[in-house]
Amino acid sequence: MNVCESDKLGLALSTYGALKVDVLQEADVVILNTCSVRAQAEQKAFSFLGRAEEFKQENPGVKIVVVGCMAERIGSKIKRRFKNVDLIVGAKDIDNAILKIADLCNIDYSLLRKIEDSSSNVVRYVTIMRGCDNYCSYCVVPFVRGGEISLNALDIIEECSLAVKNGAKEIMLLGQNVNSYKYKDVNFTSLVKKIAEIDGLERIRFMTNHPKDLSDELIDMMATASKVCSHIHLPMQSASNKILKAMNRKYTYEHYVGLVKKLRTATPDISITTDIIVGFPGETKEDFEETLKAVKEIRFGGLYAFRYSPRPDTKAANMLDDIPFEEKKSRHTLILEESNKISVEIVASMVGSVQQVLSEKIENGVIEARTRSGRKVFVKDRNEKDLGRRLNVSIKEAKVNSLFGDII
Numbered sequence: 001m002n003v004c005e006s007d008k009l010g011l012a013l014s015t016y017g018a019l020k021v022d023v024l025q026e027a028d029v030v031i032l033n034t035c036s037v038r039a040q041a042e043q044k045a046f047s048f049l050g051r052a053e054e055f056k057q058e059n060p061g062v063k064i065v066v067v068g069c070m071a072e073r074i075g076s077k078i079k080r081r082f083k084n085v086d087l088i089v090g091a092k093d094i095d096n097a098i099l100k101i102a103d104l105c106n107i108d109y110s111l112l113r114k115i116e117d118s119s120s121n122v123v124r125y126v127t128i129m130r131g132c133d134n135y136c137s138y139c140v141v142p143f144v145r146g147g148e149i150s151l152n153a154l155d156i157i158e159e160c161s162l163a164v165k166n167g168a169k170e171i172m173l174l175g176q177n178v179n180s181y182k183y184k185d186v187n188f189t190s191l192v193k194k195i196a197e198i199d200g201l202e203r204i205r206f207m208t209n210h211p212k213d214l215s216d217e218l219i220d221m222m223a224t225a226s227k228v229c230s231h232i233h234l235p236m237q238s239a240s241n242k243i244l245k246a247m248n249r250k251y252t253y254e255h256y257v258g259l260v261k262k263l264r265t266a267t268p269d270i271s272i273t274t275d276i277i278v279g280f281p282g283e284t285k286e287d288f289e290e291t292l293k294a295v296k297e298i299r300f301g302g303l304y305a306f307r308y309s310p311r312p313d314t315k316a317a318n319m320l321d322d323i324p325f326e327e328k329k330s331r332h333t334l335i336l337e338e339s340n341k342i343s344v345e346i347v348a349s350m351v352g353s354v355q356q357v358l359s360e361k362i363e364n365g366v367i368e369a370r371t372r373s374g375r376k377v378f379v380k381d382r383n384e385k386d387l388g389r390r391l392n393v394s395i396k397e398a399k400v401n402s403l404f405g406d407i408i
């Protein structure tokens with residue numbers, strides 16, 4: 001979601017003639033878009049701000065802007081600690097960020113042309129909802145992004161159509177819990193069906209899903225709508241019912257496994273990926289073993305594992321963070337080792353097969369593409385003409401998460 005918002009901000013600024021630069025030292029305006037979900041992300045932002053301030057000391061004309069979740073959560077603290085920051089725009093005010101940045105840089109706002117999205121990316125991210133109402137006990141998102149709002153379905157469809165007109169072949173729909181999308185009489189399944197009608201659009205993906213809201217209707221639609229990819233990101237977080245309850249996730253492990261079965265029955269080649277938190281308060285060795293066993297049994301297509309860190313305002317911040325850091329680290333490593341082992345087996349089993357891929361990028365003659373299940377596939381010695389095309393690739397080699405092959 002942050003990547004999507006950064007892209008939008010970049011796009012809006014480019015209508016003023018701004019150019020994106022790759023290194024700090026070339027910038028006139030430094031904009032830091034921040035995330036507060038985990039403590040680690042905030043630490044990274046602090047150290048970047050330190051470097052940005054040093055740069056500004058040598059180049060006083062430079063402006064520093066902080067936007068997003070950290071700006072929302074601790075804007076005044078940032079201002080106190082980093083005196084050279086010029087502007088802070090919180091996540092709830094992100095839509096006004098461009099106006100405020102224009103003001104800061106003394107740009108006449110009337111010069112802003114209508115933001116015509118002319119980016120030619122093959123894959124486009126489209127936000128369909130903001131905020132979250134779920135209050136998982138570890139999560140800061142409802143506090144920094146506010147309550148859940150579903151955006152206007154007609155606007156979303158228009159944004160997707162425009163993106164396709166500009167060359168997008170795949171749309172990734174974004175929201176904290178897309179399964180609870182509801183705008184007037186349009187729910188998530190009907191929204192996806194409407195987007196699938198756009199001529200020229202090849203693929204639709206979406207994230208993130210919540211196991212408590214994933215409907216049979218959506219599972220059926222994924223199995224039948226040919227443009228919808230056979231991949232679902234379905235955060236499990238833990239397989240211990242005790243921990244799931246303490247996390248306020250509102251489903252049991254049995255319910256989660258039931259969804260996995262339904263998804264795999266409806267779409268046999270589906271890849272299910274997940275998020276896992278290790279070391280949540282009160283997670284005993286037995287609770288953790290249940291999660292590790294689930295990872296082995298479910299055989300996720302991939303996963304993100306996180307060491308629990310207390311976040312301010314959340315319910316879990318009042319619980320005793322009782323799992324020592326070393327123990328969190330070792331549980332984290334065990335989950336990742338198991339998941340990598342499974343990934344290696346899955347990709348190895350794909351060697352010799354022919355995969356239909358969509359080519360997303362090209363660099364030094366190497367095409368980066370994706371299968372419908374979301375695996376990366378690289379093809380050497382190709383040219384720009386292949387960009388945005390659906391290709392059939394014979395898979396010759398596999399590494400942990402990626403495949404390599406030739407076009408047939």
Ligand code: 5AD
Nearest residue numbers: 037138139235275306307308309311
């Ligand atoms: N500590 C560790 N991981 C967290 N996540 C969210 N909050 C925390 C936290 N306090 C993880 C969850 C979520 C993902 C985006 O980040 O797994 O699904």
Ligand code: SF4
Nearest residue numbers: 132134135136139141
């Ligand atoms: Fe956070 Fe839970 Fe909302 Fe996801 S569903 S953003 S984990 S509160």
